[in-house]
Amino acid sequence: MKKKQKKILIFYQSPAEIVDILRVINKYHFGTVVILVTGGKPLVKIIERIKLRQRFGVTVHEFHCLKLKNPFNILIIYFQFHYSRVSRVILGIKYKDVYFFNYCWDFVTPFFLNKIMAEKLIYINFYKRRLFKGKMKIKQLIQKFLYTLLYGNLNIKIIYDKKWNTMNFYILGKKIYEKRSINKLPNIILKLPLEKNANSLKKIIYFDSNEEREYGREFRNILSKVFEIAKSAGYSIIVKKHPVWNLSKFFFTNFNKYSYILDPMPIEFYNLKKIDCIFGFTSMGLSKVALNFPGIKVFSILKLFSLNTNKKKIELNNFQYHLNKMQGLNNKIYYPNTFDEIRKII
Numbered sequence: 631m632k633k634k635q636k637k638i639l640i641f642y643q644s645p646a647e648i649v650d651i652l653r654v655i656n657k658y659h660f661g662t663v664v665i666l667v668t669g670g671k672p673l674v675k676i677i678e679r680i681k682l683r684q685r686f687g688v689t690v691h692e693f694h695c696l697k698l699k700n701p702f703n704i705l706i707i708y709f710q711f712h713y714s715r716v717s718r719v720i721l722g723i724k725y726k727d728v729y730f731f732n733y734c735w736d737f738v739t740p741f742f743l744n745k746i747m748a749e750k751l752i753y754i755n756f757y758k759r760r761l762f763k764g765k766m767k768i769k770q771l772i773q774k775f776l777y778t779l780l781y782g783n784l785n786i787k788i789i790y791d792k793k794w795n796t797m798n799f800y801i802l803g804k805k806i807y808e809k810r811s812i813n814k815l816p817n818i819i820l821k822l823p824l825e826k827n828a829n830s831l832k833k834i835i836y837f838d839s840n841e842e843r844e845y846g847r848e849f850r851n852i853l854s855k856v857f858e859i860a861k862s863a864g865y866s867i868i869v870k871k872h873p874v875w876n877l878s879k880f881f882f883t884n885f886n887k888y889s890y891i892l893d894p895m896p897i898e899f900y901n902l903k904k905i906d907c908i909f910g911f912t913s914m915g916l917s918k919v920a921l922n923f924p925g926i927k928v929f930s931i932l933k934l935f936s937l938n939t940n941k942k943k944i945e946l947n948n949f950q951y952h953l954n955k956m957q958g959l960n961n962k963i964y965y966p967n968t969f970d971e972i973r974k975i976i
Contacts, residue, residue: 645873731828764792837910918955
């Protein structure tokens, strides 16, 4: 009689993690992997687009974070944690290996990591971040109190990271093995949608993560100027929407001027052979392209902002540091300080 294979559990917390998830799945037998999606509905669409159920027999469950600003959501999450069908199913299995990718952003994964039965918990250090412990202010203390209510008596330590302004969750009393992420291309490459507005020989992609929410009019002015420079240089402009965030409002009034990639697939899944240049603001996709496509010019516009507060300056310096760390030592993202420098790059 054939021995039954033990199950593998993967927490899918953020869109870009799908490349590493594919590598993990490839290590195990068909039908043994369970994915718990905690990062929102667009991540489920990514799973469907690359047909993980059909190709690998993956079982998919959803348990999405709700905003704690709404008191009713706190009750809903508490019920889902302790009494929902998904919770019972996930916690009712003894797993061989369990994988997760970050200690922050997602407060659902720590709950399950604490209670789950598994031979090995494996943290894939996908984001290459180091904790910078900071003192909690009123906002963070309230958040910690709410998380504590949801977790009950679980052995989870909550720490505030002052560099990234995130709440981090650490599982106590369990051994966690750490592995590094391998930032290479997946073996599934999709055709890049190039519409009639992108018919010139030279093409440039802009990664939009709705930064206009944070930077307002200055963002619109800078982006308009960069697009003018690109058009003057003979480029067709393609806008890549963030897998989760909405498009910046800038594009609502300029929608017909550009081509768009609106589906949630990360940029690593596209054939970029016809692309000459890619730019963005703080998108991690910039580092992915710089790492895997040395022939494409990659730049960030973050240094073009006036930074009227020291907090914003520190924040953007952190993003620049992180993008450089993610791309590795042998690749380069440009950070032009002026529009003239952009003209030279493209």
